[in-house]
Amino acid sequence: MRETVTLVVNGMSVEMPAGSMVSAAILKTGTHAFRRSVTGEPRGPLCGMGICFECRVTIDGEQHCRSCQTVCRNGMDVRTDG
Amino acid sequence: MGDARDLLVVGAGPAGMAAAWRAAQNGLRVSVVDDNPAAGGQIWRGGPPEATVWFERIRGVDVDVINGARVFQQLRPGTLLAETTSGVRELSYKSLVLATGARELFLPFPGWTLPNVMGAGGLQALVKTGLPIEGKRVVVAGSGPLLLAVAAYLRGHGANVLLIAEQASSMQLARFAVGLFSKRSQAFELKRQLKGVPYRSSCWVSKAYGTEKLEGVTLFRGKKSYQVSCDYLACGFHLVPNVELAKLLGCDVEPGGVRVNEFQQTTLANVYSAGETTGIGGLELSLVEGEIAGLAAAGKHDAARELFPLRAKQRKFADLLNRTFALCDELKHLSTPQTIVCRCEDVTFERLQKHTSWRAAKLQTRCGMGPCQGRICGGAVEFLFGWSAESVRPPALPVRIDSLIRK
Numbered sequence: 001m002r003e004t005v006t007l008v009v010n011g012m013s014v015e016m017p018a019g020s021m022v023s024a025a026i027l028k029t030g031t032h033a034f035r036r037s038v039t040g041e042p043r044g045p046l047c048g049m050g051i052c053f054e055c056r057v058t059i060d061g062e063q064h065c066r067s068c069q070t071v072c073r074n075g076m077d078v079r080t081d082g
Numbered sequence: 083m084g085d086a087r088d089l090l091v092v093g094a095g096p097a098g099m100a101a102a103w104r105a106a107q108n109g110l111r112v113s114v115v116d117d118n119p120a121a122g123g124q125i126w127r128g129g130p131p132e133a134t135v136w137f138e139r140i141r142g143v144d145v146d147v148i149n150g151a152r153v154f155q156q157l158r159p160g161t162l163l164a165e166t167t168s169g170v171r172e173l174s175y176k177s178l179v180l181a182t183g184a185r186e187l188f189l190p191f192p193g194w195t196l197p198n199v200m201g202a203g204g205l206q207a208l209v210k211t212g213l214p215i216e217g218k219r220v221v222v223a224g225s226g227p228l229l230l231a232v233a234a235y236l237r238g239h240g241a242n243v244l245l246i247a248e249q250a251s252s253m254q255l256a257r258f259a260v261g262l263f264s265k266r267s268q269a270f271e272l273k274r275q276l277k278g279v280p281y282r283s284s285c286w287v288s289k290a291y292g293t294e295k296l297e298g299v300t301l302f303r304g305k306k307s308y309q310v311s312c313d314y315l316a317c318g319f320h321l322v323p324n325v326e327l328a329k330l331l332g333c334d335v336e337p338g339g340v341r342v343n344e345f346q347q348t349t350l351a352n353v354y355s356a357g358e359t360t361g362i363g364g365l366e367l368s369l370v371e372g373e374i375a376g377l378a379a380a381g382k383h384d385a386a387r388e389l390f391p392l393r394a395k396q397r398k399f400a401d402l403l404n405r406t407f408a409l410c411d412e413l414k415h416l417s418t419p420q421t422i423v424c425r426c427e428d429v430t431f432e433r434l435q436k437h438t439s440w441r442a443a444k445l446q447t448r449c450g451m452g453p454c455q456g457r458i459c460g461g462a463v464e465f466l467f468g469w470s471a472e473s474v475r476p477p478a479l480p481v482r483i484d485s486l487i488r489k
Contacts, residue, residue: 041195046188
C-alpha cells in the first residue's frame, strides 16, 4: 500500500498520498477559494508551478506560503483565507 | 571565491539535467538548483517512466541537486542567492547554465480569475501532486500541443474531459499534422488516448461563470456561442520562456527567449542557457540544447558540435510548432472593460487601456507589481497592448525580509 500523510486544513483532517502538495490537499477538502484578492474576489491555484502566487495560504503559522510548492507533512496545519 | 563549483545549473528540468549530466561526465563539479521540491521540471513532475533514463544518468554522476531553493538575486558576479525553508544559500560558480524553463501564457477573459480556472499544465501539475480528478468534468482550452497531452493525462486519471478547445484554425493544424510525421508514434498514442473527446479548432472560452468557484464556461466557435457546465477549466495559450533571471544577470534577451550562440552561450561569457528559456521548442530540443551547454561549459566543443544536426532538426520542428499555434487576433478582444488583467493587484482592462507603455501602466495602476512580479500579466499585456517589460530588478521573486537583510 502506498504511504500516506495526514494534515489538517481549516480544522479538517485530510489524508493524502506521500509526496502530495498542500494545494491538492486543500482542494480535496472541498475548499476552492484559497485567498481573497485585493478587491475581495475568491482565488485559487492557477499555474500549479510556483509562479502566480494565487495559491498562497498560511502553513504552520507562516503566511504567504505557496501551497503548490509545499509538500504535505504529517500534522501540518493549513489555513486558507478565502 | 575558492570554493566555487565549476558549474551551477539553475533549473532541474530536462535541459538542466542534460547540461548537468554532460558537464559532470566531463569532470566538472556541478550543482543543480531548483525551486520545486523534486527534480524533473514541469514535464517530468512525479518522475514518469519516460524520464527514468535521465534520472538514472543524473544519479550515475556526481551532481549535487538542491531542491526547494528559489534563486532570487545575484550577490556579486559569480554568486547567486537562493532562498530555502532553512535560510539563504550562497551559490558560487565559475560557469552557469540557465535552464529556467517556461510558463503557460494566460490571456484574460471574463471569469478567468474564478477558483478552478487553471492553466492546462497547472491542473495537470495539481493532479500529478495528489488532486483527485476522477469523475470531474473538465474543459481543456487555449492553444498548443500541451492541451492534448494534458487532456490525455487527465482522462487517464479518470477525468471526464468534455472537449478540447484549440484557438488555432483547422488549416494551421493540418500543416502541423503533416509536420508531425517524424513523431507519429507519439501522435497516434495521443489519438488513441483521446478517442471520443471532441477537439475543436478555432474555438475558445469567451467566459467562465460561477460565483465562489467555476460552474461552467461559454465557448465561442465560428459565430456561435454555447455553454458547457464543468468543474475545472484547464486553459493555457501555449508557453512563454522564463527569462527573468537572465535579464537580472544582464544577458541579452530577444522576444522569443534568451539570446545564445551555437554553443548555447549567452552574451555573458560564462553564462549558458538551454531549453525553453532560449525559445519554446519542446522536450527533445531542450535535452539536446542542455547537452550542448553542458559539453561547452566543460570545454568539449567538438563533442558539442556533433549534436548540432540533431538540434537543427528539433529546431525545425519547434518553428513549425510556434507557427501553428500563433495566436489569432480575436483573442485580443475577449476582455470586457471590467475584466481583471493583473490578478495580483486586480487591475482591470479599462484602467490599462488608457496607458501607452508598460512603465506608465505600472506607475499608475500597479499592474505587474504584485507578488508574481508580472509573470502572469506580463505575457498578456504584451499580447494585448504590445508592451514588454523593460528590466528586472532584484529580488526576482518575493522573499522573506530575513533573506534580504541577513548579515
